[in-house]
Amino acid sequence: MIQTSLRHLLSRRVLQRIPFIAAGSSSRRGFSHPSENSSSFADPRPDDERDVNHQGSEAATTISVDRSGLINPIQHCYEPSSDSELVKHLKSIIKFRGGPISVAEYMAEVLTNPKSGFYINRDVFGAEGDFITSPEVSQMFGEMVGVWAMCLWEQMGQPEEVNLIELGPGRGTLMADLLRGASKFEAFTKSLRIHLVECSPTLQKLQSEALKCLDEGNTTGSSTKSAISSLIEAPITWHSAFDQVPSGVPTIVIAHEFYDALPVHQFQRASRGWCEKMVDVTEDSTFRFVLSPQPTPATLLYLMRRLKWAGAEEFTQLEHIEVCPQGMELTEAISKRVGSDGGGALIIDYGQNGIVSDSLQAIRRHKFVSVLDDPGSADLSAYVDFAMVRCSAEEASENVSVHGPITQSEFLGSLGINFRAEALLQSCTEQQAEALRAGYWRLVGDGEAPFWDGPQELAPIGMGTRYLAMAIVNKNQGPPIPFQ
Numbered sequence: 177m178i179q180t181s182l183r184h185l186l187s188r189r190v191l192q193r194i195p196f197i198a199a200g201s202s203s204r205r206g207f208s209h210p211s212e213n214s215s216s217f218a219d220p221r222p223d224d225e226r227d228v229n230h231q232g233s234e235a236a237t238t239i240s241v242d243r244s245g246l247i248n249p250i251q252h253c254y255e256p257s258s259d260s261e262l263v264k265h266l267k268s269i270i271k272f273r274g275g276p277i278s279v280a281e282y283m284a285e286v287l288t289n290p291k292s293g294f295y296i297n298r299d300v301f302g303a304e305g306d307f308i309t310s311p312e313v314s315q316m317f318g319e320m321v322g323v324w325a326m327c328l329w330e331q332m333g334q335p336e337e338v339n340l341i342e343l344g345p346g347r348g349t350l351m352a353d354l355l356r357g358a359s360k361f362e363a364f365t366k367s368l369r370i371h372l373v374e375c376s377p378t379l380q381k382l383q384s385e386a387l388k389c390l391d392e393g394n395t396t397g398s399s400t401k402s403a404i405s406s407l408i409e410a411p412i413t414w415h416s417a418f419d420q421v422p423s424g425v426p427t428i429v430i431a432h433e434f435y436d437a438l439p440v441h442q443f444q445r446a447s448r449g450w451c452e453k454m455v456d457v458t459e460d461s462t463f464r465f466v467l468s469p470q471p472t473p474a475t476l477l478y479l480m481r482r483l484k485w486a487g488a489e490e491f492t493q494l495e496h497i498e499v500c501p502q503g504m505e506l507t508e509a510i511s512k513r514v515g516s517d518g519g520g521a522l523i524i525d526y527g528q529n530g531i532v533s534d535s536l537q538a539i540r541r542h543k544f545v546s547v548l549d550d551p552g553s554a555d556l557s558a559y560v561d562f563a564m565v566r567c568s569a570e571e572a573s574e575n576v577s578v579h580g581p582i583t584q585s586e587f588l589g590s591l592g593i594n595f596r597a598e599a600l601l602q603s604c605t606e607q608q609a610e611a612l613r614a615g616y617w618r619l620v621g622d623g624e625a626p627f628w629d630g631p632q633e634l635a636p637i638g639m640g641t642r643y644l645a646m647a648i649v650n651k652n653q654g655p656p657i658p659f660q
């Protein structure tokens with residue numbers, strides 16, 4: 177009976193649009209319309225204009241902050257009396273700079289501050305954490321990414337040595353499922369040198385456990401940690417950034433939900449032109465958004481760069497634009513690496529194939545909260561601008577071709593997730609089959625779960641079309657599956 181219902185489910189067209197989790201509450205980086213989350217501006221008092229000395233990552237300059245451009249304020253609540261380490265740190269940056277910081281700097285501190293960033297000291301995934309990702313939903317996700325990687329390796333001519341790099345591996349679940357799934361293909365697994373790019377020591381430890389690592393130690397003379405995964409006897413090395421991974425060997429890069437965690441600058445159209453949205457502290461010590469009174473260096477540099485790739489019709493109607501410079505730089509680095517060493521990269525994330533307007537969102541314990549509320553206690557993420565990824569990759573190297581984006585449904589469906597689900601069902605208990613069916617539906621489905629009989633507001637929502645897949649590959653290899 178379960179098989180019958182799975183067949184029924186599988187026979188549904190999977191190329192549909194599906195949000196990920198509970199419509200009214202739960203999980204992963206829920207997908208409310210950006211405008212629903214765009215309203216975290218605070219205190220738009222028009223009288224509040226002052227000079228600030230802005231010394232962010234951009235060149236220091238003096239700007240005055242005009243709060244009159246702020247719109248649609250909402251209250252956010254955290255108790256100044258119980259300031260966390262991170263809140264104190266953010267306030268001290270703003271105080272000692274003498275003015276607000278960019279949204280990108282705020283996001284970087286909140287997520288990856290080495291002492292108290294959101295990702296640094298705890299496991300944020302799963303029902304007990306703040307959100308759930310596809311690899312945590314079903315083993316089939318990592319297995320299908322493994323099929324993709326093996327096919328690319330075939331197309332590369334089965335090189336004896338390959339750097340398999342995962343950016344932001346979370347709990348290590350995707351890589352563990354990929355390696356388990358590939359373990360019968362010895363020529364492939366023997367070629368693998370695995371590199372994990374991860375900023376969080378806590379998550380590095382979980383990754384080490386998931387990959388059943390032995391002989392963990394520090395590589396002489398560096399802070400790089402290395403080990404052997406007993407899953408396939410492959411060497412694993414951890415790095416804190418992509419450019420630390422050694423080059424000169426064909427490369428396969430996997431970036432699942434990594435780009436959405438990279439800091440974005442937010443820009444807003446005002447009567448005086450495009451200005452930058454920034455984070456400030458009020459006199460009563462709460463955070464709020466303010467708008468720069470004139471273009472900041474980031475506006476001139478990053479916004480102009482992004483607009484260069486857009487048609488006038490794409491942005492003339494927009495009042496807000498997000499730009500992710502780290503996403504541009506990372507894509508350039510990946511593209512150059514793949515262009516010179518061979519191989520390819522797979523990027524799967526939620527986003528859109530064009531300029532992103534205003535998508536920054538915060539999720540704590542499976543619920544949306546204000547972006548400014550108790551920073552460090554909630555995940556921040558932003559939609560990925562896949563058109564930006566394409567333009568950055570193509571501009572960085574003539575030797576790569578860019579494919580997609582296609583929906584996660586199309587990607588997983590073309591790689592054969594249906595057949596994998598059917599095969600797993602052959603050796604399942606009734607309970608396992610139910611979990612498998614639900615996981616399958618979440619990965620490729622669209623809309624609310626057809627089998628859900630719980631409260632409507634808690635109905636799980638599929639991720640099949642919210643999530644998009646894009647590949648950047650060396651031109652010599654031809655288009656990768658399933659992007660042909």
Ligand SMILES: C[S@@+](CC[C@H](N)C(=O)[O-])C[C@H]1O[C@@H](n2cnc3c(N)ncnc32)[C@H](O)[C@@H]1O
Pocket residue numbers: 287288295309310311312343344345346347373374375376379416417432433434437438
């Ligand atoms: C949203 S989680 C995705 C985890 C995993 N890929 C998954 O799908 O379950 C983002 C991951 O990237 C890591 N991360 C975020 N920003 C990073 C950065 N700037 N450098 C290195 N790792 C980062 C986080 O610690 C976490 O492992």
